[in-house]
Amino acid sequence: MAGPDTPSDGATVDLRLAGISKRFAGPRGEVVAVVDGVDLDVPGGSTVALVGPSGCGKSTLLRIAAGLERADAGEVTLGGESPQARRQRGELAVAFQDDALLPWRTLAGNVALARVLARMPSDPELVNRLVERVGLAGFERRRPAELSGGMRQRAAIARCLATAPRALLLDEPFGAVDELTRRRLNLELPPIWAEARATVLLVTHSVVEAVLLADRVVVLSPRPARVIRDVAVDLPRPRKGAMRDADAFRAAVRAVEGALAEGEARREGGLAAE
Numbered sequence: 001m002a003g004p005d006t007p008s009d010g011a012t013v014d015l016r017l018a019g020i021s022k023r024f025a026g027p028r029g030e031v032v033a034v035v036d037g038v039d040l041d042v043p044g045g046s047t048v049a050l051v052g053p054s055g056c057g058k059s060t061l062l063r064i065a066a067g068l069e070r071a072d073a074g075e076v077t078l079g080g081e082s083p084q085a086r087r088q089r090g091e092l093a094v095a096f097q098d099d100a101l102l103p104w105r106t107l108a109g110n111v112a113l114a115r116v117l118a119r120m121p122s123d124p125e126l127v128n129r130l131v132e133r134v135g136l137a138g139f140e141r142r143r144p145a146e147l148s149g150g151m152r153q154r155a156a157i158a159r160c161l162a163t164a165p166r167a168l169l170l171d172e173p174f175g176a177v178d179e180l181t182r183r184r185l186n187l188e189l190p191p192i193w194a195e196a197r198a199t200v201l202l203v204t205h206s207v208v209e210a211v212l213l214a215d216r217v218v219v220l221s222p223r224p225a226r227v228i229r230d231v232a233v234d235l236p237r238p239r240k241g242a243m244r245d246a247d248a249f250r251a252a253v254r255a256v257e258g259a260l261a262e263g264e265a266r267r268e269g270g271l272a273a274e
Contacts, residue, residue: 020037056220216232
């Protein structure tokens, strides 16, 4: 049964990127292609991870999907609408590596801020429930400086869920915390956004994390980003840490790593031919 932090109609929405290309001006005025003709479908309620070499255009692609960056070509739709329209109504939430909590607001105040920005009515009961669900009950009145990195990331995810978003776009959301905390968050937070039936697009540098979190791992080439492999992850949910030893998990990791190596080999071959 849907609660106040779940879409009232229980529906999910598909995220679709069609023919996305993006170019920037380089330091000497040259044109630099960052994303080149990317097509990507994220079915409603599923989680797709983007992986690729550093600087390949993953974060740019995610920002375009969020409507925070304009593509030079192509179209993004979320349930048939623009991401900007969905975001303005609080139906699309974005989280980055930096938790971006406001230092002068309490933890609860930071979570509640999402509803203020979306012009939604305040809901202290919902805020308290989300704080509890991310394991931070008792810290509602603490300010960000009094919280650990992992606690701040939990608060950032709770803030994302405060508007009952149909989609979550996450850019290295666990990248700023230590490895032990990251592993714990990898297991504890996905069931929360799964319960909300959110469609999730995740950027990560970690192949193991991508396989653990996602239903599919989309491998991008060195810049400009193009899709070179789409790897299905056939593992049950909820995911457990012990799954890292499963044959299916290892096979998915090998497939992703092989695609990354293939992309790098193509890049080096292209450079050698120049």
